[in-house]
Amino acid sequence: MGIQADNPNLIELLLEQSKKLQEDRKIVLSKINPWLDILEKSSYSKIEKKQKRKEIIDIGNFIHYFDSRIEIENALSESPDFIVKQKELNIGVELKDLVIRQNEKEKEGILKSLFEQIKTELKSEEKSLCGLYRIELIDENLSLKKKHKEALKKEIIALIKGQQIEQKYVKAIKKRPMSEISIYKGETTIIGNLERTVVEEKIKTKENKLKSYSNENLDEIWLLLIIGGVEKSSDYSFFDSNIIEKPFKSNFDRIFIYDFFHREITELKITLHNN
Numbered sequence: 001m002g003i004q005a006d007n008p009n010l011i012e013l014l015l016e017q018s019k020k021l022q023e024d025r026k027i028v029l030s031k032i033n034p035w036l037d038i039l040e041k042s043s044y045s046k047i048e049k050k051q052k053r054k055e056i057i058d059i060g061n062f063i064h065y066f067d068s069r070i071e072i073e074n075a076l077s078e079s080p081d082f083i084v085k086q087k088e089l090n091i092g093v094e095l096k097d098l099v100i101r102q103n104e105k106e107k108e109g110i111l112k113s114l115f116e117q118i119k120t121e122l123k124s125e126e127k128s129l130c131g132l133y134r135i136e137l138i139d140e141n142l143s144l145k146k147k148h149k150e151a152l153k154k155e156i157i158a159l160i161k162g163q164q165i166e167q168k169y170v171k172a173i174k175k176r177p178m179s180e181i182s183i184y185k186g187e188t189t190i191i192g193n194l195e196r197t198v199v200e201e202k203i204k205t206k207e208n209k210l211k212s213y214s215n216e217n218l219d220e221i222w223l224l225l226i227i228g229g230v231e232k233s234s235d236y237s238f239f240d241s242n243i244i245e246k247p248f249k250s251n252f253d254r255i256f257i258y259d260f261f262h263r264e265i266t267e268l269k270i271t272l273h274n275n
Contacts, residue, residue: 024064032060035075042076055081055095058226062258066265079212080221089219094209096202098194098225098257110144115183118156122181129160132178135185136171156183196242199225199257199268203250210251220253227259239266247271 035056039049056075059082063070067086074083080092115135122129135156142148152169159165159173206223213221247269248255255268 027068028057028060028064031063031072032056032075035072038076052076058095058258058260059084059093059224061260061263062224062226062256062265065258065263066256079209080218083218090217092213092218092221094206094221094223094252096206096223096225098198098202098227107144110149111185114144114149114153115185118153118160118183119181121157122160125161130178130180131182132176133160133181133183134174134176135183136173137185138167138169138171142169194227194239194243196240196246199243200248203248203252203255207250207252223250223252223255225255225257227257228261243268245269 036053039052039056042049044052052075059072059075063072063084070084070086072082073085073090077083077092080094082093082095084091084093142152144152148169155165155167155169156173159167159170202225203223210221243257244266248271250270251272252270255270257266257268258264259266
């Protein structure tokens with residue numbers, strides 16, 4: 001359960017929570033930093049390194065909150081994604097991002113690219129523009145075709161520079177102190193729920209790969225579904241009850257949903273699915 005806003009000890013609790021998260025982060029980094037160093041020296045492409053770095057961070061956090069005694073044996077394995085050791089068990093772990101709304105995920109990618117372009121253009125400007133900018137759009141369903149992208153980009157740059165213009169796309173920009181320029185899109189609500197069909201689809205995409213692991217010296221194979229939590233495509237207000245109560249047909253030994261933002265782990269029920 002989270003901290004309640006009407007709790008009289010709210011500030012003290014938030015400070016305590018922040019301290020705990022910092023301590024957790026140090027422990028996780030001590031476990032994954034050696035693998036991150038190996039990754040940086042590897043022959044992976046820039047895009048591959050970015051994805052693998054995310055996966056290493058994801059599994060490092062999952063291990064910390066699930067069972068900190070688990071050790072990563074191989075973080076650069078491809079089939080499966082990771083090999084870990086829990087006591088005497090050699091376990092293969094497959095990771096999959098649980099994108100709840102694919103169309104939102106695509107839009108987030110376009111906006112991130114747009115914000116990077118804006119950041120690059122503003123780098124040469126005076127230091128007074130440095131800050132963390134939260135962008136709120138007038139139309140959350142704005143089409144991000146080329147025409148609208150260019151107009152949105154010009155409007156954001158003008159507003160960051162303090163120019164008085166007619167706002168056709170941006171509802172508000174909120175600035176917080178920061179030593180560099182960083183831009184992100186703010187969300188006002190968390191809507192919808194995590195449907196069982198979304199989880200089933202993600203499991204199926206990984207199920208076919210299980211046969212290729214038969215020659216590996218593995219005692220178990222787990223599937224870890226990651227909810228990023230900080231982006232709209234991963235937002236949800238609650239789980240569909242069927243996700244918790246009804247078993248999934250799968251040949252994975254264990255399946256988990258890990259909510260990265262809330263640090264919550266849910267293990268799913270499984271019934272053996274014979275191919």
